[in-house]
Amino acid sequence: MTLAARLEAGDVLAMAALVTHARRGALRHTFRTHADHVLLAPEHFHPPRLMGHNRFGLIAFYDADHGGPRRAGTGAHWAWQHFNRAGIDRRQGVVLALLTQPRFLGYWFNPVSFWMLIEGNALIAVIAEVNNTFGQRHSYLLARPEFAPITARTELTARKVFHVSPFQEVAGEYHFRFALRPDRIAIRIAQEDGSAGIDTSMAGPLSTLTTGRILAATLRRPGGALRVIAQIYWHALRLKLKGAAYRRLPSPPDQEIS
Known part of the structure; x- marks a missing residue:
C-alpha cells in the first residue's frame, strides 16, 4: 500500500x-x-x-492549531485554499497530509510543520508552516515547475521574510530538500545569509502510531512540545552567553504565506 493510500485509509504514522x-x-x-x-x-x-482530535488527550491534534492564525486556524481548508491558488486542484489519488508535533497534555508549540500533497509515494508540493516563540506565524509554499514530483535531489528555495530567532537577521534564503519514502522522511533546511547561516535537519522512520508507541514516546521523551520549548529557551541562553547579539522583534510580513 502506498503512503498516500495508508493516510487516506486513516492511518496515523509516528516519526x-x-x-x-x-x-x-x-x-x-x-x-x-x-x-x-x-x-x-x-x-x-x-x-x-x-x-484526541479536537479534544483533550495525552497527545492531541486540533485543527485550529494549523492553517491560518495560531489557535484560530482552519486546518486542511486553509491548506487547500493556498494549494488551489497556486494551481493545484483536488484530484483522486492526491492526499493532503500534515507532519507536525501533537499537543502534549493540552500544550502546543511547533517550530515548523509541513503540509504535504502526496500522490502514491511521491511528494507534489509542500507548505512549511513556521512559528516563532513570539506568537507569530508565516508559511512558505514550495513546489517544482508544473508541480513535478519533489525528489531527494530537488532543492527548493524561498526568501526568508519571517523573524524566527532573535539572534538572526531576517535576511537571506532557505534551501529545502525533502526525501519522502513509505517508511521514512528526511527534511533538510539550509538558511544562507552571506558567510553565516544555519543548517537544520529532521529525519526518522515512519511507523503506525499505536497506544503502545504513544506511551513509549512519553516515557522516553517526557513532555512532548513542553520539552521542545524548554530546549529552545535553553539554547537561546547558551547563545546569549556565547555573545550572540539580540535583535528586536520586527513587524511580521503583510501576507501569511509566501
Whole structure:
C-alpha cells in the first residue's frame, strides 16, 4: 500500500525524528535532539486511544492549531485554499497530509510543520508552516515547475521574510530538500545569509502510531512540545552567553504565506 493510500485509509504514522541544528559563521552553535512527530491526513485520520482530535488527550491534534492564525486556524481548508491558488486542484489519488508535533497534555508549540500533497509515494508540493516563540506565524509554499514530483535531489528555495530567532537577521534564503519514502522522511533546511547561516535537519522512520508507541514516546521523551520549548529557551541562553547579539522583534510580513 502506498503512503498516500495508508493516510487516506486513516492511518496515523509516528516519526521519532532526529533533529540537528548547526549555526555557521563567526559564532557557532550545534545541537542534536529527538522530537516526536505524527504524519496524518486531517480529513481522513482515525486517532488511536490516548490521542484526541479536537479534544483533550495525552497527545492531541486540533485543527485550529494549523492553517491560518495560531489557535484560530482552519486546518486542511486553509491548506487547500493556498494549494488551489497556486494551481493545484483536488484530484483522486492526491492526499493532503500534515507532519507536525501533537499537543502534549493540552500544550502546543511547533517550530515548523509541513503540509504535504502526496500522490502514491511521491511528494507534489509542500507548505512549511513556521512559528516563532513570539506568537507569530508565516508559511512558505514550495513546489517544482508544473508541480513535478519533489525528489531527494530537488532543492527548493524561498526568501526568508519571517523573524524566527532573535539572534538572526531576517535576511537571506532557505534551501529545502525533502526525501519522502513509505517508511521514512528526511527534511533538510539550509538558511544562507552571506558567510553565516544555519543548517537544520529532521529525519526518522515512519511507523503506525499505536497506544503502545504513544506511551513509549512519553516515557522516553517526557513532555512532548513542553520539552521542545524548554530546549529552545535553553539554547537561546547558551547563545546569549556565547555573545550572540539580540535583535528586536520586527513587524511580521503583510501576507501569511509566501
